[in-house]
Amino acid sequence: MGHDNKESEAKEEVVLKNCRLVITKDENGRLLENVDILLKDGRIIEIGTIKDKKGIILDCSNALITPGFTDAHMHLICHDMTKAHSFARMVLLSALVNGVTNAVIFTNVPNVVMATAKEVGIHVRLAISPEEYKRFSNREMANTIISIEDPLSLPDLIESIDRVVELHIHISESRNEVFTFKRKYKRTPIAWLLDRNLSVEKVYLVNPNWIASWELELFKKLKPCIIWSPSTSMYRALDGFFPYKELSALRVPLAIGSCDSASLSISLLDELKIGSLLLKYNYWDPSLYISLNAVTTVGERIMGVPVGCVKIGYLADLILFDIKRLMAKGLDLKNIERAFIEKVSSHDIMMVISRGNVAYSRSRLPQVLEGVY
Ligand SMILES: [Zn+2]
Numbered sequence: 001m002g003h004d005n006k007e008s009e010a011k012e013e014v015v016l017k018n019c020r021l022v023i024t025k026d027e028n029g030r031l032l033e034n035v036d037i038l039l040k041d042g043r044i045i046e047i048g049t050i051k052d053k054k055g056i057i058l059d060c061s062n063a064l065i066t067p068g069f070t071d072a073h074m075h076l077i078c079h080d081m082t083k084a085h086s087f088a089r090m091v092l093l094s095a096l097v098n099g100v101t102n103a104v105i106f107t108n109v110p111n112v113v114m115a116t117a118k119e120v121g122i123h124v125r126l127a128i129s130p131e132e133y134k135r136f137s138n139r140e141m142a143n144t145i146i147s148i149e150d151p152l153s154l155p156d157l158i159e160s161i162d163r164v165v166e167l168h169i170h171i172s173e174s175r176n177e178v179f180t181f182k183r184k185y186k187r188t189p190i191a192w193l194l195d196r197n198l199s200v201e202k203v204y205l206v207n208p209n210w211i212a213s214w215e216l217e218l219f220k221k222l223k224p225c226i227i228w229s230p231s232t233s234m235y236r237a238l239d240g241f242f243p244y245k246e247l248s249a250l251r252v253p254l255a256i257g258s259c260d261s262a263s264l265s266i267s268l269l270d271e272l273k274i275g276s277l278l279l280k281y282n283y284w285d286p287s288l289y290i291s292l293n294a295v296t297t298v299g300e301r302i303m304g305v306p307v308g309c310v311k312i313g314y315l316a317d318l319i320l321f322d323i324k325r326l327m328a329k330g331l332d333l334k335n336i337e338r339a340f341i342e343k344v345s346s347h348d349i350m351m352v353i354s355r356g357n358v359a360y361s362r363s364r365l366p367q368v369l370e371g372v373y
Pocket residue numbers: 073075106147149170206259
């Protein structure tokens with residue numbers, strides 16, 4: 001499975017020279033200092049000391065590098081079809097300049113989103129409604145995810161989506177939803193869902209803010225991945241108590257999505273900050289924060305391709321942060337990941353590399369935004 005955009009892969013070699021600090025997010029959580037990284041054909045080919053290379057050489061002695069981010073659930077719903085392209089471009093560029101190189105996008109304009117994402121340099125998997133899905137053939141939609149935005153419609157829809165391999169479901173998002181669902185179907189949404197023997201390869205539950213402790217037990221059976229959008233949960237005043245610690249104890253993977261971004265920030269760094277603050281308050285535990293894994297390594301499961309890690313063989317999706325700016329904010333290198341969540345913002349991004357191409361560089365911001373606003 002997976003879908004590499006072959007045409008958009010860089011043919012020329014790119015050397016990131018003297019990378020000051022690299023947060024690899026590999027299985028050993030290694031931090032690398034003063035290394036070179038060689039990119040070719042959209043992948044990371046070599047990490048170490050790289051000599052005598054032609055092609056593009058980028059001086060990275062002022063860069064802190066992380067894997068590109070995956071936005072696990074973004075909304076791009078267009079209400080004015082005459083402006084679909086410029087709207088998609090605005091949303092996707094905002095995501096890109098905030099470090100997103102991969103995204104699952106729930107949209108009503110799938111063709112426009114795919115074409116625009118290619119222009120912008122973001123790699124996308126589509127999520128569409130079940131109604132939209134029925135209009136396409138199996139083959140066309142091979143890599144498409146179905147997104148159920150209203151769980152009250154779940155019982156009507158679930159029978160018709162048997163050929164789906166992946167499913168995003170907004171579920172138990174608000175107290176009102178849980179009780180309305182229960183009144184109608186005699187079960188809570190999650191209990192109802194777990195009663196079904198879904199022939200679905202992967203299930204993603206979006207914003208489950210209202211989960212009972214006994215429902216957590218059921219998570220062992222379904223083995224879903226959780227997608228949380230802290231700002232959307234806050235914005236819609238959904239209240240609830242996102243069970244981060246309990247889900248972590250069950251080793252349920254967590255991804256972060258910007259979700260209803262039309263009205264909110266599209267920055268995953270902001271989402272990590274907001275989410276971490278909510279956790280501290282909810283659990284009354286200042287040591288809590290959301291790991292960068294939720295926007296990096298989990299991307300491999302979500303996108304179905306090797307992303308989210310700075311490692312040989314992985315796709316060359318990278319974010320270059322301005323380390324001098326971060327030092328000026330008092331970035332603590334000893335506790336880099338926590339410091340990263342607390343201090344780093346999208347304004348510190350100098351460059352975003354997507355599949356080995358420079359998709360965004362801060363110095364080119366005015367040109368990038370031309371025609372958007
Ligand atoms: Zn959604």
